[in-house]
Amino acid sequence: MAVKRGELVQVGPDVVLVVSGGMFNQLPDEPGMVAVPITDNASGPLTVKLGEHGYAVPGWVTSIPKSAVTGSVGRATIGELTEVNNMLFKILGTD
Numbered sequence: 001m002a003v004k005r006g007e008l009v010q011v012g013p014d015v016v017l018v019v020s021g022g023m024f025n026q027l028p029d030e031p032g033m034v035a036v037p038i039t040d041n042a043s044g045p046l047t048v049k050l051g052e053h054g055y056a057v058p059g060w061v062t063s064i065p066k067s068a069v070t071g072s073v074g075r076a077t078i079g080e081l082t083e084v085n086n087m088l089f090k091i092l093g094t095d
Contacts, residue, residue, distance in 0.1 A: 020033045061088065
C-alpha cells in the first residue's frame with residue numbers, strides 16, 4: 001500500500017497520521033514510516049483537531065511498520081497538516 005504524507009491510516013485498533021513523506025514511505029528497504037497518534041481527547045496544548053477523526057498528538061511522534069497498516073481512513077486537510085508541521089517544529093526544532 002503506497003501511503004502518502006497526511007493520510008490517516010489504521011494500525012491495529014489505532015489510527016495514526018502519517019507525517020513522513022511519500023518518497024521515504026516508498027523506499028523498499030525502509031520497513032517503517034513516521035506517524036503521529038490520533039486520540040479522542042485533546043490531551044494538552046500541543047494537539048491538533050483533525051475534524052471527525054479526533055486529535056493528533058505531535059509530541060507522541062513515533063514510527064510504525066508499513067506491514068501493520070491495514071487501510072486508509074481519511075486524510076488531514078492542508079490546514080490541519082500545516083498545524084501538525086508547526087507543532088513538530090516547535091517540539092523538535094526549537095530550544
